[in-house]
Amino acid sequence: MKKKLFYIKEKKILSGKIFKNRIISSPISINLSKNGYVTKENISFFSNLAKSGVAMVTIGAAGVSKQASDTLNGMIVGEKKYFKKLKKLSNSIKKNKALVSLQLFHVGAQGNPTHTKQKIIGPSKYYFKEINNHARALTKNEIYKIKNDFVNAIIQAYNSNFDFIELHLAHGYLLHEFISSHFNKRKDNYGGKFENRLRLINEILNEAYALNPALKGKIGFRISANDYVEKGLNIIRATKLVKHLEQFDPAYFVVTAGLYETAKFKYIDMKNGEYWNYAKKIKKITSIPVIAQGGITDLYTGNNLLKKKFGDFIGLAQSLIADPDLIKKTLSDKEDEIIPCIAHIKVGACHRCRYIKQKKQVFSCITPTSWKPGSRLLKKDEIKKDLKIWENLNKEIYKNKDTIRKT
Numbered sequence: 580m581k582k583k584l585f586y587i588k589e590k591k592i593l594s595g596k597i598f599k600n601r602i603i604s605s606p607i608s609i610n611l612s613k614n615g616y617v618t619k620e621n622i623s624f625f626s627n628l629a630k631s632g633v634a635m636v637t638i639g640a641a642g643v644s645k646q647a648s649d650t651l652n653g654m655i656v657g658e659k660k661y662f663k664k665l666k667k668l669s670n671s672i673k674k675n676k677a678l679v680s681l682q683l684f685h686v687g688a689q690g691n692p693t694h695t696k697q698k699i700i701g702p703s704k705y706y707f708k709e710i711n712n713h714a715r716a717l718t719k720n721e722i723y724k725i726k727n728d729f730v731n732a733i734i735q736a737y738n739s740n741f742d743f744i745e746l747h748l749a750h751g752y753l754l755h756e757f758i759s760s761h762f763n764k765r766k767d768n769y770g771g772k773f774e775n776r777l778r779l780i781n782e783i784l785n786e787a788y789a790l791n792p793a794l795k796g797k798i799g800f801r802i803s804a805n806d807y808v809e810k811g812l813n814i815i816r817a818t819k820l821v822k823h824l825e826q827f828d829p830a831y832f833v834v835t836a837g838l839y840e841t842a843k844f845k846y847i848d849m850k851n852g853e854y855w856n857y858a859k860k861i862k863k864i865t866s867i868p869v870i871a872q873g874g875i876t877d878l879y880t881g882n883n884l885l886k887k888k889f890g891d892f893i894g895l896a897q898s899l900i901a902d903p904d905l906i907k908k909t910l911s912d913k914e915d916e917i918i919p920c921i922a923h924i925k926v927g928a929c930h931r932c933r934y935i936k937q938k939k940q941v942f943s944c945i946t947p948t949s950w951k952p953g954s955r956l957l958k959k960d961e962i963k964k965d966l967k968i969w970e971n972l973n974k975e976i977y978k979n980k981d982t983i984r985k986t
């Protein structure tokens with residue numbers, strides 16, 4: 580790598596795993612599993628990311644059960660039947676010289692019965708205005724079942740050769756909902772004071788570590804530094820959360836923000852680099868590695884963030900979806916050839932990859948450089964249609980160059 584990118588090229592060892600540089604592909608869920616199983620498309624997409632030159636690929640939110648999933652095509656982890664294909668997925672990434680982390684989640688009250696065909700649950704009753712859906716409160720027995728699902732999924736992820744496991748404690752999903760007083764209004768020992776709201780997470784981690792002590796140092800946490808609601812997480816509460824989670828020997832913290840209902844604030848914050856400031860604040864109070872992410876569009880910005888101690892690693896999602904060759908092009912002085920993500924240029928200009936599940940579309944990005952699913956899923960004329968959308972958006976956006984953030 581070029582000398583100018585000194586901080587990005589630095590190696591780092593975490594829990595005996597060698598990170599060849601400081602670039603991590605952020606979790607991306609692509610909604611291309613079948614009946615919960617890993618598919619050829621999953622393997623193709625994530626191993627393509629591994630080839631991009633990142634030190635670690637993060638597989639996006641895999642449900643710890645069918646109930647945990649946010650769509651019918653989400654990946655599921657935990658039951659014996661999923662093991663073989665999960666191992667195939669982790670090995671395909673390692674073959675391409677990257678480490679791999681698997682993010683685990685339960686969708687909680689943000690689930691959508693239209694996509695999942697199942698009843699929606701949360702720590703407490705919750706009315707989700709955007710989809711006119713009422714989540715009902717979990718019983719204690721249901722909480723115990725979910726705890727077991729998480730434990731099984733963590734153990735299976737480790738046994739299937741994933742280097743790290745990331746617990747999704749953000750974006751308004753179930754574990755985040757337990758932490759946040761915005762969602763958690765329980766009157767039992769899983770609600771109320773901070774220690775109670777953390778009980779489910781504590782129990783999951785203690786049980787997983789008791790079953791396999793080698794997991795220590797291998798679990799990372801994606802946390803929210805701002806929910807943009809009064810009783811939700813903010814940077815002060817996130818700091819308290821980090822201090823609490825330190826007792827579990829985390830591998831890393833990834834700093835993010837927002838709930839479904841506050842998405843528009845989060846995109847503006849992200850565009851303004853606020854996510855990086857949150858990461859910096861977290862890094863100041865912990866010795867655990869921090870991943871700064873959200874709106875990083877090029878390696879020079881990433882290098883600067885590392886230099887100025889905003890994080891120990893940087894995470895990229897959409898820049899690598901739009902152009903998986905971003906790293907190679909940068910390193911061979913061909914930055915001009917990088918095709919950017921349209922959403923990074925203008926907030927709200929493109930949501931194609933994010934909102935596929937709502938429209939029952941197949942995951943794909945509209946740029947010409949992006950990975951495309953096999954022809955079984957996406958026909959040539961559909962790809963052509965995507966490219967036309969890209970061309971038009973591109974023309975429209977570049978008419979007004981002031982909208983491009985200088986990095």
Ligand SMILES: Cc1cc2nc3c(=O)[nH]c(=O)nc-3n(C[C@H](O)[C@H](O)[C@H](O)COP(=O)(O)O)c2cc1C
Nearest residue numbers: 605606607608639640873874875895896897932933
């Ligand atoms: C298609 C898509 C899928 C995503 N899936 C997940 C996910 O499963 N879990 C998660 O925590 N974040 C997910 N994210 C958020 C990204 O990890 C990342 O935080 C966000 O896109 C901001 O980073 P970026 O500007 O580098 O894209 C997803 C984003 C996109 C675009």
Ligand code: SF4
Nearest residue numbers: 920921929931932944
């Ligand atoms: S589909 Fe749109 S938002 Fe998603 S990565 Fe591609 S250009 Fe960006």
